[in-house]
Amino acid sequence: MTLLKSREAILVGAILLLLALVASRFPGFVTPSNLVAVFTDTAPLIILALGQMVVILTRSIDLSVAANLALTGMVCALINVSFPGVPVPVLVALALGLGALMGAINGFLVWKLTIPPIVVTLGTMTIFRGVIFLLTNGSWVNSHQMSAAFKAFPRENILGLPVLGWIAVIVTLILGLVMSRTTLGRAFFAVGGNPHAAVYTGINVGRTQFLAFVISGMLAGLTGYLWVARYAVAYVDIAGGFELDVVAACVIGGVSIAGGIATVGGAVLGALFLGIIKNALPVIDVSPFWQLAISGAAIIIAVTFNSRAGRSKGRVILKSAEHAQ
Amino acid sequence: MGHAQTPAAPVLALDGITKTFPGVKALDGVTLELYAGQVTALIGENGAGKSTVVKTLTGIYQPDGGRILMDGEEVRFPTAQDASAAGVTAIHQETVLFDELSVAENIFLGHAPKGRFGLIDRKAMHKDAQAILDGIGAEIDAGVRLKDLGIASRHLVAIARALSVEARVVIMDEPTAALSRKEIEELYELVDALKAQGKAILFISHKFDEIFRIADRYTVFRDGQFIGAGEMADIAEAELVKMMVGRSVDQIFPKRAAEIGEDVLLVAGYSHPTEFEDIHFTLRRGEILGFYGLVGAGRSEFMQSLIGVTRPSKGAIRLNGKVRVIRSPADAIAAGIVYVPEDRGKQGAILDMPIFQNVTLPSLPRLSKNGFTRMAEEFALARQYTERLDLRAASLDTTVGSLSGGNQQKVVIAKWLATQPTVIILDEPTKGIDIGSKAAVHDFMSELASEGLSVIMVSSEIPEILGMSDRVIVMREGRMVAELEGEDLTPETLVRHAAGISSKGEAA
Amino acid sequence: EDMRIALVVKALGIGFFEAAAKGAEEAASELGDVEIIYTGPTDTTAEGQIEVINSLIAQNVDAIAVSANDTDALVPTLKKAMQRGITVISWDSGVAEEGRQMHLNPSSNPLIGNMIIKLAADELPEGGQVAVLSATTTSTNQNIWIDEMNKVMSNYPGVEVVATVYGDDLADKSYREATGLMQSYPDLDAIIAPTSVGIVAAAQAVVDAGKVGQVNVTGLGLPSEMAGAIESGASKSFAIWNPIDLGYSATMIAYHLSKGDAVAEPGASIPMGRMGEVTLDETNSGAMADPFVYDASNIADFKDIF
Amino acid sequence: MSLAETQQTAARHIPDRLTTPLARTFKSWESLLLLVAIGIFILNSFASPYFLNAWNLSDATFNFTEKAMIAFAMALLIIAGEIDLSVASIIALSSTAMGVVMQAGFGTPAIVATGLVTGLLCGAFNGVLVTRLGLPSIVVTIGTMSLFRGISYIVLGDGAFRGYPSEFAWFGQGYVVWVITVELTIFAILAVIYAVVLHKTNFGRAVYAIGNNATAATFSGIRVERVKFILFLLTGLMAGLASVCLTSRLGSTRPSIASGMELEVVTMVVLGGVSILGGSGSIPGVVIAAFVMGLVTFGLGLLNVPGIVMSIVVGALLIGVIALPRIYQNLRRS
Ligand SMILES: Nc1ncnc2c1ncn2[C@@H]1O[C@H](COP(=O)(O)OP(=O)(O)OP(=O)(O)O)[C@@H](O)[C@H]1O
């Protein structure tokens, strides 16, 4: 218990250190308004990382989240263009549904055909993006084609925080509740921690993985609409390569790629850590050419730290050693 | 001993249950009856099908044929939750628990108390879990993570989990295997209490003293078949053993007299920071040295350290007079010390690879030319050793995973013998294999010793230890506590040293 | 048998190139015996373009007109195309001299370089801070324009270029870079984005930051995509040449070179149909026309065209 | 008489194999894939009149040769239960290093050596992180994927290295005889070497053993960490070699070179029948998969189908080829 808590504490410490470092070179970065902006900018990563966390927890991986995001985003944009009257709540519901459907396709292939998740999502990743191309013939949907309400939703400011940021907060809270306080949430841990034993407690491993993919897909779909509305553009390649950022955020947040270990707090902090780096590097005058190497190094260092903290000690058999521990 | 009247109708009954696995008929039309307020002992050798019955009763396996009856009504348990909803709960042989979850969550996974909005009521769950733990006398905090508990505590958590369900039938599959004396006594009291509450109990154990202490009735299985059932009061131990094994016991250990020669292996001062301390012994040519101890005594850990899987912090080995430094199993194999691991599926065999490749894997450096494998030699070597062990397999290129447990064990033993070792360490060599194979393995061990090989045999089975060893080292909590030979070698002394009880019978 | 001219673009789906394709089709129907193959990779990579060009070589097309993702990487492949008798020209974004017969600049590079800074400076009579948001670090044409712009900075005293950042022609990255610019330089007066993707993202970022009126976004963009930005005031004006004309001209040039009724050599003039003719300089490149400035007064007339 | 003795008298001969090699070959993944390849070849020759032309087919091989070089080493790595997602970034870094050496005035041999050594060093870096620190390879290489390419960006910025010596062009643009390119020749040689290493040597057997059960392999005297480290080195070396070829073919270096190639390499390996979970797969499978992917992209390219549609086809092929046998099995069981 102390171990996991301390892992999150380390991460919080690292984030504070990072902020202090950035502030020493550019004090404006830590003003409340800018921190809100950074948080809002990181919101998509947080939402996706939470979905990915659930999937990784069950010993799977979802490489198709960014493609799912792009496809759902495009569909929302196209609907908005053709039927500007469709209200935003309907679009949000649609995005959730469509995303969940794509997640379900992944989950179904993993569950019923027992194809390894990495293979399934590697395949669907290219397929989903391809479908966008087929839908649009590659053309973009631009800002001026979208309705004002469509674009306004994620930006709407409530109590100083844009809706996009609020959604990340709400998703975090909901997932926090689901993971710790529902049977399904605990099943995710059980399936990832010990799939064999999960069967003994009446948990259907495949079905649980399926549901993890559905959640991940649903969140990717939601992010799809938010993304497209926020950047006011939709095209085939939006969020290209973002799936790796999402996995990286999880890993930095202490989610074990081997399954069974994860915390909602960790995933959120991992995403924030990456988000802050991404936002800070341009403003503290780090040459754009250094940014990629720095985020790569950050990932490696974070993972090394995590594994140090999580290394399991051997069995203690000797009575004398028990006290020394 | 309870002399409860046999009630008219059983709470739970199995009628002609059959369960087949690829290559194994685990259950062959067995019957079993459990009565309210009575403890039924299920007795049978390793692999007799006892655990399979448990899994069938708890919804983990679906029987291929036969009926499960509760109060005379046919029932089906498609999942584990259905069984527990029907009031059947079990402590499984393997600990089916989750390291990353708290003790309370482990106990209530799948049936946690719900509060508002259908969310898990963590306070209530924690409180209930603690109450159950306290009730069975386990000094465990329900809030800690399971991975911080030792093996005995884990078993207690498993027991608590079984009791967290409102059950009519409680099944215990070797619940005392990993418990200390004190905890075992507490478990017996618990069983008595459950009995008094009118629950039907199925108790599986290999320990006869235990069976006679708590069971009212017995049922015996052999090789997946029902052999007999009755009142404990009406049967004697020897008779039960005969039912179980199918013949008298002394035939199982065909130990031949081997000529014991010069010192071969000398181990001095072997220590590890947390696992074991100051292990020292000599092993002679042609000798079978037994290592006895309770589960978790640290025997496997020591042996694995000896062959370089884990590095010892201190210690020295001399083999045939020469000092050897062993840093990895490769070094050990090169030196002529081989270890046949306890965990066949994880450490011994590579289940998805063909038999011949399994057998030749550690011998490849010797078998190959310039690093190139030579298939013909491989087949020849594999045939030589598997046929000697009387392996039953369709062909040498079928995968090991498709063999039965006993045949898998033969492949694993063949694999290590094929390296032509000087010292062979067998860790629980007959665990989970059937009688026939067991005898073959014992016979073979004997033969090896008589050919001049030095054998170390780790075993938790007293008859095996007594029947096969020339000398026995007893380990407890990571230390050597006794070295027994000749007349000192009796079941009583073994148990006494292993459990840490002084000759007057008190806990040391 | 129709002449087959391949119009290879940086990536499919970009509005600018879709418009160029329209121009190419216009040229084809004017010429009558021409078939246009409009193709390109789906992301802006040189490797992707090479695969596309390889398959065009295999189809034995008559001419390839390419807007390159990389000045140098395409050269070996394009050389091979020329060896197999295919006419190769580059347009919009060029390739190194040995990889093509001629290059058609949309406009003269110095003119564009001057235009983008002038659009910003015109709104800053007192001088001020401007920053550049470019496409990828390897984009040939952007790099040249920024170079040209830097050469004429002395003509705009008081205007200072404080930073150059790269949005990789990705909407989200460009948006984030623009936001970063506004944070790093609170007194920033203008963002110059000489790329149609970057300019739209930057305008969006300015609107979201509530800095309309303080930060002016300008550069090169398409009227259809920038209409919103002009309307919101995030952008006062921007420039572009007509991509339809560009595609049209490239096709015309490829046609004439392939037919053999024109040669690509320094000093030569090559006809471009309704666009007049292009004169090649010593590097065998020429400019099509001057860039055209769009602002609130004329945007409505063009936003539905390209 | 003991039970054991009764059994010994009954000891019987166990045949080496039940099936003939021919029968096994017919039932294998490789033959299924070969069928797919032949099918695509036939389709292609009907679909485009330009397909059946030696020079065009020769050009088409560039679509897969560089990726396949890496795929061979990656196949071994994946069979051993690890993965390297940084290969495309290693290409970028190797290419950058070669550019630096070239600018310093060194000749082709030094340039090539630099490319290979840089690849090796990158592989060693991954290998150390995975085997010494015990980190999961998928995570490590997601990190080094950014790191390696990032270093390349630091060195090159928005610049490019160009002006490689003309002899250097031989690797990516040269022909050995007639239409047989240098790259295709390297590919063929490597295919043979890797097939021998994986299928005929102790090392190859160790790779399978590790992928199936690393613990049992350790107990069997295999130096698991060492083998894995060597595999990372090999993968780095192959990425370095691919970098030599690709740089030579492009004639220039940009930091964005080969971006996204890692997933195509992994796709090729998996399509070739290598289990992503480790433990099984073959080099002939990867060779055929390379041809399948090359043929699909080239064939669709001839029809001027956009690249993204090709990737749909490849993605669908990936899932389909794995799913179909399972669906068939499921149907037969029910
Ligand atoms: N999942 C399985 N797959 C294949 N065979 C199995 C499986 N489970 C059990 N068996 C086989 O079924 C037979 C009965 O096993 P079971 O575990 O029921 O024995 P047991 O009586 O509980 O033995 P022990 O005393 O060792 O626990 C054994 O031969 C075993 O190898």
Ligand SMILES: Nc1ncnc2c1ncn2[C@@H]1O[C@H](COP(=O)(O)OP(=O)(O)OP(=O)(O)O)[C@@H](O)[C@H]1O
């Ligand atoms: N503290 C523990 N935590 C988790 N699992 C344990 C622990 N102790 C033992 N086990 C498991 O219980 C089983 C038996 O353990 P172990 O191998 O130590 O027992 P053994 O071989 O009977 O005793 P010995 O240590 O004397 O060889 C193994 O599967 C082991 O993984």
Ligand SMILES: [Mg+2]
């Ligand atoms: Mg059992």
Ligand SMILES: [Mg+2]
């Ligand atoms: Mg043991």
